[in-house]
Amino acid sequence: MSRTFTLDDLKRILLEGSGAPDGADLDGDILDTEFTDIGYDSLALLETTSRVEREYGIELDESLVGDASTPRALLDAVSAHLQAQPA
Template sequence: MSEQEFTFEALKLILLEGAGADEGVDLDGDVLDTGFEDLGYESLALLETGGRIEREYGISLPDDIFADHPTPRALVAAINALLQDAVTA
């Protein structure tokens, strides 16, 4: 398996394509440390986002990934750790 990196740009694309964005939210702004709920993404949108990440990156996400990593910065770091674990497994 080749080494992959999950970026904030990839997350933005998945969020926008899967769930759109609240009218008042600019994902191009400084939102790395803003909670997904504050960005307008609720559980159903995050479930869709998680499913797309799993399919596109070939990994399995823990059920509590968004609860444990409630901001884009934290989620990107967690997914990159999972991808790294998959490479070394």
């Protein structure tokens, strides 16, 4: 069974784990905006990826996650991992 990971999923997990940064508009066009420009630091991303791993039952490569500096990059990385899982 292949699950999907959407921008709405990412926003929900970001908000649950790290809250909303002051002045951040997660409802805007954030796909290609650096996480740091949205207001999320590396600790927030570690918490986010940890929550993704638990919720989706996957293990993400640390270097892959470290290279995902935008929501689009993280979505692509998680989606690729989910699609590669056996049915």
